[in-house]
Amino acid sequence: MIDPMPPDRADGGQSEITSPAALPEPVGELASPDGPAIRSGKLAGRSLLSAILIIALPVLLGQCANALVGLVDKILAGHLAPELVKPALDGLGLAGYVGWFVSISMMAVGVGGMAIIARAVGGGDRELAERTLAQCGILSIVWGAIVGAVLWFVSPGMAKIAHLSPAATADCVAYIRILAAGLPVASYLLVSMSCLQGAGETARPFLIMVIVNVVNVIASWAYSGVEVSFGSVTIPNPVGINANVQGIAFGTVTAQAVGAVLIHALMRHGIRDLRFDVGYARFDRLLARRIVRIGLPGFLDGMGIWLGQLFAVLWVLGAIVKRSRLDEGMIGAHEIAIQWESFSFLPGYAMGVAAGALAGQYLGAGNPKMARRAIRACLYIAMLVMGVAGLVFIFAGSWLTHLISRDAVHLDLAPRALLIAGFVQVFFAMSMVLRGALSGAGDTRWSMILAWSSTYGVRVPASWLLGYVLGYGFTGVWIALSGELVVRGILYLARYLHGGWEKVEV
Numbered sequence: 001m002i003d004p005m006p007p008d009r010a011d012g013g014q015s016e017i018t019s020p021a022a023l024p025e026p027v028g029e030l031a032s033p034d035g036p037a038i039r040s041g042k043l044a045g046r047s048l049l050s051a052i053l054i055i056a057l058p059v060l061l062g063q064c065a066n067a068l069v070g071l072v073d074k075i076l077a078g079h080l081a082p083e084l085v086k087p088a089l090d091g092l093g094l095a096g097y098v099g100w101f102v103s104i105s106m107m108a109v110g111v112g113g114m115a116i117i118a119r120a121v122g123g124g125d126r127e128l129a130e131r132t133l134a135q136c137g138i139l140s141i142v143w144g145a146i147v148g149a150v151l152w153f154v155s156p157g158m159a160k161i162a163h164l165s166p167a168a169t170a171d172c173v174a175y176i177r178i179l180a181a182g183l184p185v186a187s188y189l190l191v192s193m194s195c196l197q198g199a200g201e202t203a204r205p206f207l208i209m210v211i212v213n214v215v216n217v218i219a220s221w222a223y224s225g226v227e228v229s230f231g232s233v234t235i236p237n238p239v240g241i242n243a244n245v246q247g248i249a250f251g252t253v254t255a256q257a258v259g260a261v262l263i264h265a266l267m268r269h270g271i272r273d274l275r276f277d278v279g280y281a282r283f284d285r286l287l288a289r290r291i292v293r294i295g296l297p298g299f300l301d302g303m304g305i306w307l308g309q310l311f312a313v314l315w316v317l318g319a320i321v322k323r324s325r326l327d328e329g330m331i332g333a334h335e336i337a338i339q340w341e342s343f344s345f346l347p348g349y350a351m352g353v354a355a356g357a358l359a360g361q362y363l364g365a366g367n368p369k370m371a372r373r374a375i376r377a378c379l380y381i382a383m384l385v386m387g388v389a390g391l392v393f394i395f396a397g398s399w400l401t402h403l404i405s406r407d408a409v410h411l412d413l414a415p416r417a418l419l420i421a422g423f424v425q426v427f428f429a430m431s432m433v434l435r436g437a438l439s440g441a442g443d444t445r446w447s448m449i450l451a452w453s454s455t456y457g458v459r460v461p462a463s464w465l466l467g468y469v470l471g472y473g474f475t476g477v478w479i480a481l482s483g484e485l486v487v488r489g490i491l492y493l494a495r496y497l498h499g500g501w502e503k504v505e506v
Contacts, residue, residue, distance in 0.1 A: 048370075048377055052354045056378075058202040060350035065209040067342045069216050069255070070096070071404075073248050074339055078405035079226045080244055084167075085407050088245050089332030091171030094162055096335055097310055098151055098176050102183065103190070104302035105147045109139045110191045111298050112291035114198035121199045121273045133195050133267065134280035135287050137188060144187025148180035155180075162318040165328045171245040178246060182253035189260040192267060199274040204266055212259040220251025301448045308455035312463040312477060320473050329409030330474055333401075336410055337417035337478075340400050344389035344425055348432035351382040355433050356440020359501075363441055368502045375437045375496065382429035390425030393418040417478045424482040430489035434496050443501035450491045459484040 077088040113136035120129035155176040159169040179186070189212075193205045224247035267276035321330050355378035362371035393400075397415030405411070438447040462483060466476030495501065 048358075048374060051358060052351070052374070052378055052381070055354040055357050056347075056350040058206060059353045060346055062202075062206050062209055063346045063349060064343075065206065065213050067339075067346060068213055069252070070099075070342070071339055072213075072217050073220060073252065074336065074404050076220055076224050076226050076248050077245060078407075078410075080224070082407075084244060085405055086328035086332055086409065087165055087167035088171050089335060089405060089407075089410070090164055090168035090328055090330075091159075091173075091175055091245060092248075093331040093335030093338075094158060094164065094172050094314075095175045095179070096338070097306070098155075098179065100306060101151075102147065102179075102186065104299060104306055105143065106140070106187055106190045106194075107302060108292055108295040108299040109136055109143055109187075110194035110295065112136075112293065112295035113139075113191060114194045115294050116291065117195050117198035117274065118200075126273065129199065129274050130277045131280045131284065131287060132291065133192075133274060133276055134278070134282075135284055135291060136191050136195050137276070138281065138283055139288055139291065140187040140191035141184045144184035147187070148183035151180040151183070152177050158314065161314045162331060163322045164331070168328055168331075174246050175249045178249035178253060182256055185253070185260045186256040189256055189263055192260075192263045196263075196267070196271065196274070199271060201271045201274070204271075205263065208259055208262045208266070211262060212255045215258045216252055216255035218251075219254040220248045223247030223250045297444060297448070301444075301451060304448070304452045305455050308460050311460050312467075312481060316463045316467045316477055317474070319468050320477070323468075324473065329407060330413060332405070332407075333410045333413035333474070334417065334477075336401055336404050336414040337397075337421065339404070340393070340418060341421050344386050344393070344421075345428060345432060347385040347389075348382040348429040349436075351378040351429075352432045352434075352436025354378050355437040358440070359437045360440040360442065363502065371441070371502065375433070378437070379430065379433045382433045383426050386425040386429040390422035393422035393425070397422075413474050416475055420475070420478045420482050424485050427486040427489035431485055431492050434489070434492035438492065438495060438501050441501045443495070446495055446500070447492075450488070450495060454484055454488040454491055458487050 074089065074092060077092050078085055080088055113132055116132045117129045120126070120132065155173045156169070159172045164172060193208075196202075196205050224244055264276070267274070270276070317331055317334060324330075355375045358374035358378075359371040362368070362374060397418035398411060400418065401411055401414040405414075435447055435451065438444070459481060462480035463477050466472050466480045467474070468476075470476060472479070
């Protein structure tokens with residue numbers, strides 16, 4: 001399962017390695033009748049809506065490709081033999097948080113590398129850009145190996161805390177350990193994509209992710225032994241290895257390896273302003289420290305939200321499972337709902353990236369009025385699209401669940417979660433776009449304060465109170481998680497209306 005940017009409720013929201021620094025260095029002018037112009041090559045002469053779409057569409061398409069990988073993994077798990085479905089999806093549900101942790105961990109390298117490369121390319125310092133690219137390659141492999149080793153050893157403990165059944169524990173540990181073994185390769189792929197984004201290259205990395213998706217579908221299906229049914233039509237498995245969940249994990253690692261080879265080949269060939277030069281592929285302590293220093297704040301911000309969400313799943317849902325004596329199914333149902341909700345938040349995330357990029361550029365041009373206008377436009381688009389998605393969750397939750405699993409527990413619980421989530425998608429959009437806008441404006445301190453305050457002041461205690469103490473169980477946890485998004489959206493809106501972000505110096 002490749003999930004560099006899982007959802008805010010489950011996987012931290014804006015965790016993808018993306019920042020306004022990834023935009024090309026300004027070379028043209030985006031004229032504004034309200035004040036100074038925005039200077040940016042790709043945005044020159046564009047309307048505000050066109051500028052938003054130019055920034056947001058590559059992000060949206062890339063994240064859709066990533067989300068499809070996770071969806072395919074869960075559909076395959078949901079089509080295993082009936083007695084294997086619940087433990088498999090429970091195991092994948094907990095393993096999904098590992099994917100989010102990996103994404104956050106890679107931010108420490110990817111964000112720093114992307115920012116330095118963006119500035120170096122814009123300033124014409126090709127040597128610095130290529131030294132940074134090579135240094136990021138080294139750091140990504142080493143850091144991936146370290147994170148992989150940690151995950152290898154902690155996975156049994158995570159399954160124990162979540163009170164997974166023995167079968168689900170076996171699936172979870174096997175899946176995580178296979179991904180952990182391949183993490184240096186996956187890390188190289190993710191960080192390299194971020195570095196290319198820093199040089200303004202988004203199209204070819206996206207095409208590579210499309211290939212990764214195709215390979216993942218074919219390899220995971222072949223290794224798992226699943227026979228996929230569509231109504232009365234059954235597609236037999238061509239290989240018949242029957243490795244089940246382990247096969248799905250092997251398929252994902254295979255796809256990551258293919259992606260890493262392709263991205264390395266692209267970097268060795270070079271793009272217009274950047275090429276991987278093996279002559280720079282040696283450890284540079286000062287440059288490595290600079291890369292990590294830039295990426296560390298985003299890493300800490302994401303880790304705070306991740307730990308809070310992990311509490312809701314490991315401790316609260318685990319305690320509910322233990323008390324209700326429901327051996328299997330609850331965490332899998334949670335993950336099914338999260339998987340579908342991830343397709344809702346993708347437009348919100350993309351609009352958050354656009355809001356941050358445009359807000360930062362307009363403020364840099366001394367035009368706060370246009371910055372506010374750009375943020376509002378991104379916010380309205382996100383609220384509209386995510387609001388429509390919310391209606392789909394409310395009225396079609398059972399159908400969406402049925403596409404992944406036909407297990408009775410999943411069909412009972414997952415539609416409830418989607419129903420609750422459907423009513424707060426507008427607030428979810430508000431929190432994502434405004435968080436991106438504050439970050440792009442350089443107001444990262446308040447962005448982190450609001451996120452942590454909402455997570456630990458509302459999400460964590462409310463999940464425990466409603467889910468466990470008051471006995472509302474799975475439904476109570478989802479009410480708490482969704483209610484926290486309402487609070488978070490309002491907090492970010494208050495900061496936006498306050499206007500302090502306009503005066504932040506960067």
